Amino acid sequence: MSILGKEHLRANLDEVIWNIEQARITVSEHHIVKLVTVAKYTELENISTLYALGQRAFGENQVQQLSSRMHTLDDLPIEWHMIGTLQKNKINNLINTRPTLMQSLDSIELALELNKKLLAKERKMHCLLQINAANEESKLGLSPEEAFDIYQRIKESCPQINLKGVMTIGAHSKETKEIQKSFETTHRIYESLQKEGASICSMGMSSDYTLAIKCGSNLIRVGSALFK
């Protein structure tokens, strides 16, 4: 971790934006992709610098860091995303931070618990359902087979949760084909959920975001490529 200069960060950001542009036009001129900067491994100063360079959406994977950074950067109109595993004992803390989007809703049990605590605080939260597209033991999230049904069950039984779509982490593999397959699987689920109101398909990180965009992602979560 180190504090990076403005020109250094500008060059990294330009490169990522250029790559996004190249990938998205292969889908369609009208395919718009949102860039969420994953700040979990970087210094607070780098967030402020990227903000000054025009970046507005940032993600964290721990409630505590999310909360303290939101607090410190309170005067900046930043959009904050929660992208990491949410422990049940941190639910109230997360609700108090009022994130723009909680991307890592990974089970029906968590949804029910979150809904209960949102109700108690008379609050709502925008969420994405996390899909474990390659059925990897190391990852949380719903299997592709159950994702559609669980999405509908959450919609029916959790009125405080506003489901906006799906999120996945690409298959952990050196084989591009395997990674692509996990994105295609997730995108198919996203398409089937569009009639249920899904509008966000969050896939792609530093190592695979151009591939993810070509598979239909409209939100990418990029960390290390911006802070190298």
Ligand SMILES: *Cc1c(COP(=O)(O)O)cnc(C)c1O
């Ligand atoms: C850390 C993380 C990212 C960003 O990873 P990079 O490889 O640094 O771009 C994206 N999504 C999730 C869920 C993460 O935990």
